[in-house]
Amino acid sequence: MRTLILLLSLFTATATAGENQIFLKERPGKNQVATQCAICHSLDYITQHATVLDRAGWEKTVGKMINTMGAPIDAADKQIIIDYLAQNYGK
């Protein structure tokens, strides 16, 4: 919990004003995506890849975020995030 609070405070400290205007689709899994991905980057990284990545591409990308970039996302959330991205932002 303390880690989560720390992470959220980091997020609020670094989020820019403009990125509050990015709206992801309101579908199941959005909360996991919005809270976890946005710890490190704005969500326009997602919207601009909607015409670029298919399901396999999103799986690879989320895997890279966890394994290479050190995103602390557990296996259950990983699947929810991949499903959300593939279904809503897959090409």
Place this chain on the structure above:
Amino acid sequence: MVDRRHFIKNIASSLAALGGLSLLQRSGLAAATELPIMDTLPGKEALIKQTFRPPNYETPISYFDAPFTPNNQFFVRYHNAVIPEIKTSEWRLHIGGDAARTPLKLTLERLRKDFEQVEIPALCLCSGNRRAAFEPPAPGLQWGSGAMGNALWRGVRLKDVLEKAGIDPSALEVSLAGSDSGVLPTTPDFVKSLPLTKALDENTLIAFEMNGEPLPHWNGFPARLIVPGWTATYWMKHLTAINVISKPLDDFWMKTAYRVPKDRFPSGQFSSQETETHMPITEILINSLITNLVDGQTLPKSKPIEIKGVAWDSGDGIARVEVSTDGGSNWQQATLKQDYGRFSWRQWQLVFTPKHPGQYPIMARATSHSGASQPLEPIPNPSGYHHNAVQKITVKAV
């Protein structure tokens, strides 16, 4: 249709300028038409926003009319989101590594005073510039043509600084780190390396000025590396540590990212980082850009207009730029403007009069002094680097 798109683009830019992003995006226009979103970072003019955080912003092509891209219009590119504001008095540059004899710690004042200062005009070009034009699309930031800028850089030679530290015969590469970092401690820093030969090239600089002013925060204040002729992935911003090392740098940013297949590009000149099939992206390819026309634009017939643009390569220099106004059947040589040096881009122009009403597909093709010329199609590679295909912009005369 095209007119409507431009109309919407203009509305989008105006709304963005007025802070009306929310209205625009809620209306669904943004997603439906792939609008450029204009946004303004502190100290910059409005640029085309790719991503807010880390900040990635490209320069609108209309700004490329000047021989040197003004600092407040220069593109911004970061891999990690934590970008400390650096106080000159607190900044130190560490020179070390297992193949450096005497580690050094330099203040900005010592860097400026202890080494000869040099100025080099050079194009700073993102490896992924024009990635959005690849078909099929390539993953990565979907840059248009504005992830580049030409500037006059002032600094000291990396070579002089490394020689002061003393280079051991075992030296193989020189690694570069800056002060920006990821949000989480688990995120690897952005660290790159150069082969020793390139680090010792007399044109490779530690720069502290850009176009006669201190580097802007978003372009690497107080000091960044300048590697003329090579893509900007090596031009480390906010430099803090330079290490002379005896083994190849083994990190994600060298071994996985910024790599291209060896079989379709010129030699990478970076043998310590090559595998049998892949190599790091290094030298900029011959390329050009039309800067004053957009696809679908309408022109009055029988009235002469100037077609203007820029051309560049890795440092052989631009021998000629040819322009076609009929989709590639006939080519005319454009006039090259002032030559600022072999690492600068070269401006060019050609006067064109559309004699009859109708469509005119306009193309520009640059050739370097080594004979290299632009292909008609981009060279396919998985990460969408090195897009240097001849552009085709269709204008309509009425």
